[in-house]
Amino acid sequence: MLTLDDLRKEAEAGTIDTVLVCFPDMFGRLLGKRATAHFFLDSVVEETHACDYLLACDMDMEPVPGYRAASWDLGYGDFVLKPDVGTLRRCDWLEGTAIVLCDLSDEAGNDLAHAPRQILKKQxxxxxxxxxxxxxxxxxxxxxxxxxxxxxxxxxxxxxxxxxxxxxxxxxxxxxxxxxxxxxxxxxxxxxxxxxxxxxxxxxxxxxxxxxxxxxxxxxxxxxxxxxxxxxxxxxxxxxxxxxxxxxxxxxxxxxxxxxxxxxxxxxxxxxxxxxxxxxxxxxxxxxxxxxxxxxxxxxxxxxxxxxxxxxxxxxxxxxxxxxxxxxxxxxxxxxxxxxxxxxxxxxxxxxxxxxxxxxxxxxxxxxxxxxxxxxxxxxxxxxxxxxxxxxxxxxxxxxxxxxxxxxxxxxxxxxxxxxxxxxxxxxxxxxxxxxxxxxxxxxxxxxxxx
Missing domain, CATH: 3.30.590.10 (Glutamine synthetase/guanido kinase, catalytic domain)
Known part of the structure; x- marks a missing residue:
């Protein structure tokens, strides 16, 4: 596992240059972004954003009608990804890469009830x-x-x-x-x-x-x-x-x-x-x-x-x-x-x-x-x-x-x-x-x- 100080040192040394910023979707897949290590430390460590259709689509990534949480009528806006820094670790099979998992919330800071990680945390x-x-x-x-x-x-x-x-x-x-x-x-x-x-x-x-x-x-x-x-x-x-x-x-x-x-x-x-x-x-x-x-x-x-x-x-x-x-x-x-x-x-x-x-x-x-x-x-x-x-x-x-x-x-x-x-x-x-x-x-x- 990596601390933020560990990541900062490795970023300065050039041994880690990329951070996978991910969350599990409804199917248990990892979705997210690749951030440069320095930008992750400067900004993304606090939060980043993704389209809310990602928890309202099917395996083929097709937007599915009928969800109350996200739809064309609601405009498919963003939800917030908040990195859980306790999950930060080296992604050893990818060169110069670390990975962190995120919790999901709406723009007001409320947990997304239907996000898999939040469902488990509630129990x-x-x-x-x-x-x-x-x-x-x-x-x-x-x-x-x-x-x-x-x-x-x-x-x-x-x-x-x-x-x-x-x-x-x-x-x-x-x-x-x-x-x-x-x-x-x-x-x-x-x-x-x-x-x-x-x-x-x-x-x-x-x-x-x-x-x-x-x-x-x-x-x-x-x-x-x-x-x-x-x-x-x-x-x-x-x-x-x-x-x-x-x-x-x-x-x-x-x-x-x-x-x-x-x-x-x-x-x-x-x-x-x-x-x-x-x-x-x-x-x-x-x-x-x-x-x-x-x-x-x-x-x-x-x-x-x-x-x-x-x-x-x-x-x-x-x-x-x-x-x-x-x-x-x-x-x-x-x-x-x-x-x-x-x-x-x-x-x-x-x-x-x-x-x-x-x-x-x-x-x-x-x-x-x-x-x-x-x-x-x-x-x-x-x-x-x-x-x-x-x-x-x-x-x-x-x-x-x-x-x-x-x-x-x-x-x-x-x-x-x-x-x-x-x-x-x-x-x-x-x-x-x-x-x-x-x-x-x-x-x-x-x-x-x-x-």
Whole structure:
């Protein structure tokens, strides 16, 4: 990490000349500007501006009608980017570059309620009222391809050269073939204030996972977002490509984002989930927290799976969950309890690698607080193969189903605010609308000659 004094010294020495001034958009992408280091220190460190359509557009950057926060009728004015200097760090994979993340406000200084970073900060403020904080860990899977993004696009993302041709889960030999790129990502991240623990092969050909060190929720969401952006940029520099798409191909495993969470006493930095006197090592607080997750899983699934494609990942016997069971160290369940002592935590296996971490974390905290504040009782743990369970509720099967569950959720509206829920319900419905009117390759193959 860098302080402003560090940046000033490096700018004077000429070792850092550029600062990426960024914010996460609705899709978890980094948007923003490149400032010269001296101008950042002279001016941008206080604030800069960007068009408010950036939180009211789709993945293609097309302005979407129907948002209350920004529209043609409102003139698409500016919002304010205020750098959070605590996030300032070296961007090691780019020469002479640092990066800082920003909070967003309107011109009057009011937080933008629908900005992902602000949504998470609001839930962390609710925890703070209890004297607690949340610590999170993101496990992200992705596929590696031995061709560039340009080549992949020219081939319409079909018949791409995978980094490997067979399942490489925990394989050393196959991951050695991918190691030049993966090592570069690990080391660049480690030197950029995004600490890495390990990397490993995953359940698809050319599929990898790099585990980041867990952290306080906002810091972890920042690391997650910088990591995804940086990994793509590093792959691009190597003439390769990678994808975090939830279900890249019908025949291959999906890309997961296993979301690990626990609550801690903020002042004492002690874990609140373990209870050595409990037969399962779970405190009553943990039980209420987990019960909240189970009670609200349908209502928060949109924040775990924000695209039509996301739901194609939920396939039986694929290591992606189809049932919202909780269990001890059971990878068929949607909620897996793991760890010991201060490492006791819940791993939610529902999110895909395409999810926005700020929104996923915020929904997780909101659900956990609902369970705690209402002292919800936890049902008995599930054991066995959850894929075949008959009396366990299903994870939503479609984006349409998840969006409707969020729209009707009184609890999520109370926790996040109507303005936020309406904004993201509109985003989800637009995504569904765009998909519904498109013609797919599958339809052409099925119907061009035979239909």
């Amino acid at each position: 962390l403020a609710r925890l703070d009222e209890h004297g607690w904080t949340a610590k999170m860990g993101s496990e992200l899977e992705f596929y590696v391809f031995n061709e560039s993004y340009e080549s992949a696009r020219d081939n319409t993302y079909d018949n791409l050269a995978h980094g490997g041709w067979y399942i490489e889960d925990y394989h050393i030999f196959q991951t050695t073939k991918e190691e030049p790129l993966i090592r570069a990502i690990r080391n660049h991240m480690d030197r950029s204030g995004v600490p890495v623990e390990v990397s490993k092969g995953e359940f698809g050909p050319g599929q990898e996972e790099i585990n980041l060190k867990f952290a306080e929720a906002l810091e972890m969401a920042d690391r997650h977002t910088i990591y995804k952006n940086g990994a793509k940029e590093i792959a691009h520099a190597w003439g390769q490509s990678l994808t975090f798409m939830a279900k890249y191909a019908f025949e291959h495993a999906g890309n997961s984002f296993h979301l690990h969470s626990s609550l801690w006493d903020k002042a004492r930095d002690t874990a609140l989930f373990p209870d050595e006197g409990d037969p399962n090592g779970m405190s009553r607080l943990f039980r209420h927290y987990l019960a909240g997750q189970l009670a609200l899983f349908r209502e928060m699934t949109y924040f775990f799976a924000p695209y039509v494609n996301s739901y194609k990942r939920f396939q039986a016997a694929s290591f992606a969950p189809t049932k919202a069971a909780w269990s001890f160290d059971n990878r068929t369940a949607g909620f897996r309890i793991i760890g010991h002592g201060k490492g006791r935590r819940v791993e939610c296996r529902i999110p895909g690698a395409d999810a926005n971490p700020y929104l996923a974390y915020a929904a997780t905290i909101a659900a956990g607080l609902y369970g705690i504040e209402n002292e919800l009782e936890l049902p008995e743990a599930f054991s066995g193969n959850a894929y075949e369970a008959e009396n366990v509720p299903d994870v939503p099967k479609t984006l349409r189903e998840a969006v409707e569950a969020l729209d009707k959720s009184e609890v999520m509206r109370a926790a996040l605010g109507d303005e936020v829920v309406d904004h993201y319900v509109h985003t989800g419905r637009w995504e569904q609308y765009e998909y519904d009117r498109r013609v797919t390759d599958w339809e052409r193959v099925r119907l061009f000659e035979r239909g």
